[in-house]
Structures are given as C-alpha cells and as structure tokens.
Amino acid sequence: MDDEVNKALDKYFGFNNFRPGQEKVVRDILNSQDICVIMPTGAGKSLCYQLPALIKPGYSIVISPLISLMKDQVDALLAKGIPAAFINSTLMPSERIEVEKRLKNKELKLLYIAPERFRSEAFKRFVKEFPPEMLIIDEAHCISQWGHDFRPDYAKIGHFVEWMNVKQVTAFTATATNLVREDIKEVLKRPEMDLFVTGFKRDNLKFRVIECYSKAYRDTTLNNLLSEKMPTIIYASSRKAVDEIGERFNCLRYHAGLPDQDRRDVQELFMSMKSPVIVATNAFGMGIDRADIRRVIHYNIPGSLESYYQEAGRAGRDNKPAECILLYRKYDQNIHEFFIEMSHPPEAMIRATWHMVASLSKTHGAFLEMTLDELSQLVPGSKGDMQISTALKVLERESLLQRGNRDSNKGTLRLKGGTLDPLMLYPPESQRGIFIKRMVDYFGTEKLLEGIEVHPHNLTVVTGLKTDQIQKVISFLKKDVFDWDRPFTGRGVHIPDPELRLPKLDLKEMKKHESLERGRLMDMINYADTEKCRQVFMLEYFGEAANGWTCGICDSCRGVHKKKKKKKESPEKKSSMAGDDLYERLRALREEIATKKHRKLFHIFHNSVLEGMAEKKPLTFAEALRIKGIGTGSKEKIKPFLAEIKKWRSETTKN
Numbered sequence: 001m002d003d004e005v006n007k008a009l010d011k012y013f014g015f016n017n018f019r020p021g022q023e024k025v026v027r028d029i030l031n032s033q034d035i036c037v038i039m040p041t042g043a044g045k046s047l048c049y050q051l052p053a054l055i056k057p058g059y060s061i062v063i064s065p066l067i068s069l070m071k072d073q074v075d076a077l078l079a080k081g082i083p084a085a086f087i088n089s090t091l092m093p094s095e096r097i098e099v100e101k102r103l104k105n106k107e108l109k110l111l112y113i114a115p116e117r118f119r120s121e122a123f124k125r126f127v128k129e130f131p132p133e134m135l136i137i138d139e140a141h142c143i144s145q146w147g148h149d150f151r152p153d154y155a156k157i158g159h160f161v162e163w164m165n166v167k168q169v170t171a172f173t174a175t176a177t178n179l180v181r182e183d184i185k186e187v188l189k190r191p192e193m194d195l196f197v198t199g200f201k202r203d204n205l206k207f208r209v210i211e212c213y214s215k216a217y218r219d220t221t222l223n224n225l226l227s228e229k230m231p232t233i234i235y236a237s238s239r240k241a242v243d244e245i246g247e248r249f250n251c252l253r254y255h256a257g258l259p260d261q262d263r264r265d266v267q268e269l270f271m272s273m274k275s276p277v278i279v280a281t282n283a284f285g286m287g288i289d290r291a292d293i294r295r296v297i298h299y300n301i302p303g304s305l306e307s308y309y310q311e312a313g314r315a316g317r318d319n320k321p322a323e324c325i326l327l328y329r330k331y332d333q334n335i336h337e338f339f340i341e342m343s344h345p346p347e348a349m350i351r352a353t354w355h356m357v358a359s360l361s362k363t364h365g366a367f368l369e370m371t372l373d374e375l376s377q378l379v380p381g382s383k384g385d386m387q388i389s390t391a392l393k394v395l396e397r398e399s400l401l402q403r404g405n406r407d408s409n410k411g412t413l414r415l416k417g418g419t420l421d422p423l424m425l426y427p428p429e430s431q432r433g434i435f436i437k438r439m440v441d442y443f444g445t446e447k448l449l450e451g452i453e454v455h456p457h458n459l460t461v462v463t464g465l466k467t468d469q470i471q472k473v474i475s476f477l478k479k480d481v482f483d484w485d486r487p488f489t490g491r492g493v494h495i496p497d498p499e500l501r502l503p504k505l506d507l508k509e510m511k512k513h514e515s516l517e518r519g520r521l522m523d524m525i526n527y528a529d530t531e532k533c534r535q536v537f538m539l540e541y542f543g544e545a546a547n548g549w550t551c552g553i554c555d556s557c558r559g560v561h562k563k564k565k566k567k568k569e570s571p572e573k574k575s576s577m578a579g580d581d582l583y584e585r586l587r588a589l590r591e592e593i594a595t596k597k598h599r600k601l602f603h604i605f606h607n608s609v610l611e612g613m614a615e616k617k618p619l620t621f622a623e624a625l626r627i628k629g630i631g632t633g634s635k636e637k638i639k640p641f642l643a644e645i646k647k648w649r650s651e652t653t654k655n
Ligand code: ADP
Pocket: 015, 016, 017, 018, 019, 022, 039, 040, 041, 042, 043, 044, 045, 046, 047
C-alpha cells in the first residue's frame, strides 16, 4: 500500500515527499479509521484527505465553510486533472443536476459542499441513495459553539452522520484548544474518533522574546530590527497602532478599516517588492502566499498562543532560516482584557439587542441587512460592535434569529422601465449586448422588470462572462438599462418571529468562554515569561509530543533570554504603566487641568488613581467607583477623564 500511496502522491500532486505527519494521516484514513487531525495552517491538511479519497473506491464528501475557498480548491484539483466538483447556493439548478448526474455515473472523486446543503431533503435523499466512502469536515473548529467561526449548520452535521450511518468520518482543523477538540467528537457523535496532532515543529524558525519596559524602548528596538532589510511583517493589535507605526517607520499598512482597493494594492505591493516591511492587524495574512518572509515581529502581545503561532508561522515558509520576535510589554495585556470584557456583554445588553432587532424587523422585514457598527449605534447602552456580535451569537443559540453568511448574499438586478427595447441598445456581440440578451432569455423581461435577486456567481453562469467583465458591464449598464443593488457585505440577520419573548438566558456557556479567553491570554503571557525552549512550550500547549526534542535556536535554548531577565528589575520605579497609551493621555489631561486651575498634579489625581483608570477603563461614574482612590466626592472632577477614556475606546477599534 505504501507504494500505492507514494505513487499517488507523485501522480496526482507531483510531490516527491510527504510533509511531516501527512503520511501517517493518509495511512490511517486508508485503514478506515475515524480521525480528527490537528495541523497548523499551511501544513498541508487538504492533501491528507484528498489523497486517500482518490485511492478509495467511490467518492468522498468534503464539507467546507466558505464558498470562495471551495471554488479555489476545486479549481486547483481540476487543474491537476482530478475529478472534483462543488454544490452550493451559488449553483444554478441546471449545474447542480449536472453534478448529481456525474456522481451517479461515478465520475467524481471529491464533492465539496457547504454544510447548509444538509437542509435540503432532496440532497439528503440523493446522498442516502449514493452514499460516499467518507465524510470529510474541513475547518472542523466551525463546529464549536464558541469558536470564532461557529456555524450553526456545522453543528448539525452530527445528525446527518447518525441518520446516514456514514462509513467513515474525518475532521481537520488548525485550532487546537481542548474545548474545540471535545466539541468536534461530541458534535460528530463519534466518541471513538482518534485524535492526531502533528506538524507544529518548525525547525527553521528562531523564536525570541524581547521585553520592553517602555514604549520608547520598544520603538528603538523595532527601529534597530528594521535597519536590516528583509521581507518583514509587523503585527500590531489595533488599527490605530498600525497607522501610528506605519507613519513612524514609513512602511506598508494593512487593516480591515482600509477600503478594499487599498488593501488589494497593499497586498500586491507586499508580494512584489524585494524586501517589503508591512505593519498590519491580524486581518493580514489569509491568502498571503509569500514563502520568503524572513521576520515576523509582534509589536503587541496577541490574545492567545493560537493567534501567535499562526501569525508568527507565516515566517520562513520556504524552510530557510527566519525569525519570530515578540516585543513584550506587560501592559499590552490590558488591551486584551478590554477586548475580552467587550466580547462578553451583560445580559441587559443582549436583551436590548433583541428588542432592537425585533422592532427593526417589524418595520424593515424579516431579513435585516445592517452592519454590527450600525446596530451598535442603535442599541441603547451598546459599547461597540464586539458586544453586538456576541449578543447576536447568544440570540442565535436561543433560536430567536439566524445569521447569514457573507458570501451567499445576493444582489438585486432590475430592468429599468422605458420605451426602448434593451436588446436593440448594444451590438449583440459586445459584452453588454451578450449580457442583456442572455439575461432576457433566461429570466424573461417581465421578471427582470420586477427585479430579481441573484448571486454574482449566477450572473457569470447565465451570461458566460467572467466576474471582472460582469462588474464592468453592470457599472456601464447602470446608466440606462439596469438598476443593480450590490450584495450586502456583512452578515444578514433573519428574524422569523419578532413577537417571540426572550426566555431567561442561559449565560453559563458565555461565562465559561470568558474565563477560557482569560486563560488563553495567561498562556500567552506565560509563553513570554518561560525559560523553556519556546517551541517545546508551544508543542505542549497544542498537545503534540516533543519526545525530548528542543529547537536549539530560540532565545531560551541559547540562554540569551535568561541573561536579559536579570537586568529586569530596575527601570520605571515611578509607575509601571509609564508608556501605556491611555495612561499617558490621562496624565497629559491631568497636567492640562492642573495648569489651568493652578493646582498641583496630585490635587487632581494621584498616579495610582490614573493607573487604575487606565487599567479599568471606566465609562461611567459607577464603574469608576470601583477604582481605589475614587470616592463619591470625585464625581465632578472625574468627568473630563471619563470623556477621555471614552474617546480612547472609540479610537481603539479591534482589527
Ligand atoms: P492547510 O489546509 O493545512 O492550511 P493546505 O492543504 O492548503 O494547508 O496546503 C498548503 C500548501 O502546501 C499547498 O500549497 C499545498 O500544495 C502544499 N503542500 C501540501 N503537501 C505538500 C507536500 N507533501 N509537498 C509539497 N507541498 C505540499
């Protein structure tokens, strides 16, 4: 069998060798084992299931969460001559029937579907009649309720597995927390599933932590690092920090707040320049395929080791030496604590969110298309989009609403009424002419005049034009032929019955999640403080056996880290928070007020009180009362400080 496996590796994929861990997974799957595989992003999980699916008789189903990823994967397989296809909401009925026909004729080896497919009784009946050899769940962490990517339809896969009595189930993810692992087994109703963690060692990466006692020291350190030119990513924890660093160090910038076109331009520059330096939030990286990144520097500590490993791991994909450097400042912890707090809103906020979306749906219809930001503006007492996001998650759990997926949103195309025959407007062989003719043939003039809801992919199928051609044609035809409302770019919310009363909420899960998040942050901090081999620390965290291996090249292994630690005690006697952004702003404000009122600084507030404010970030006087040194007598005095904190909070948006 080994021979067959190696031959297939070469024949289908053109690779000479397996990556670490791949061969064992392939072999286990060929032995008909149920298995849950945890391997880091980029380690090569797809091959682990594609290869056995090709060798096995029959076909296998791959469940994948994103329509765009699905299409990329299938295109890549087709390019290798592997018979694969997908069925999802973007397919026209005729295309779907074609795929089903090919399955019946045993012409396909891999069928990609979105989990929503199991809502279709027709599809389920079809699968029962033509059962797959194996069910593969890619991005299996989407099963977990509190994972950041939870998909309710993923949680229903288990019912299907049971109902079908599926021959073999395999699951793949890069997310390694215990909670997620347990959820996967439980939801899939396969308690005997083997767990396999592999591929987390990275021989060529040199991990290092540099403790920075002040902002100034951190900037000097970064400056020194950047004097050596090489492809570098700097990760920072907020958009504001990205903008500041980008300006100060004159480098490329990337975060989710930039317009789409700017982001595309920046990505392109990053790919094409010889030694680009980019500063980015964690929004940067998905789909970045540059193998020769020599350094990943974290300007702020990330919120978990998963994030850190994933971001740092983008260095040295070419297997040549590369460095992962964490500039560690203890007080960065605060910003994560703030994020955690914001992501776990009080019950009153969740209720307020329900009342708002329910009342909106009475006037706007059952399908709401509003961004989290927009909702946050409307919900009384909301402190931002993170609270709203969690509130919606909780409401979805309570089955009061459903959230849609970004990439299945449809646009509306409407033929403008008028006397001219649209078919006569443009030469029939021009792209505009083709577009109009095919649309009219397919949908009919009457329907088009009423307006049709359509996914952009459908337009390509109906007209035979490519996505970019369609964009150009539509923007032209908008003048005189069609009205086009583009698909909503956020996640829509469906409220089937706004009259439903909110039950007593069970917030146990949310509270559990909150403490887990705090725990994950502590693990990250422990990583920064550890004297163990950095990579061994991470392997243990992810659950891969190190078996006595050490990387030999991290600062701990080389003993550099410990020497630094000795020097640590001295600086910053005055305030351990000096340099913290908010703290410094509050100090500046105090100075301004003291000067104006001709008072001494400590008459306004002591340093320790400002520290408390910078740490707890209160928005109301009631919240501020929890800070040591603030009593009921401070009510007037604290007002300008609360205003400053509010301003700071609104500027420091995540991503
Ligand atoms: P993951 O899903 O684990 O993030 P992918 O399956 O997308 O990773 O694979 C990442 C890249 O690694 C792909 O470009 C793939 O072609 C490549 N790859 C996978 N296995 C091998 C191998 N054995 N040899 C060379 N390249 C490989």
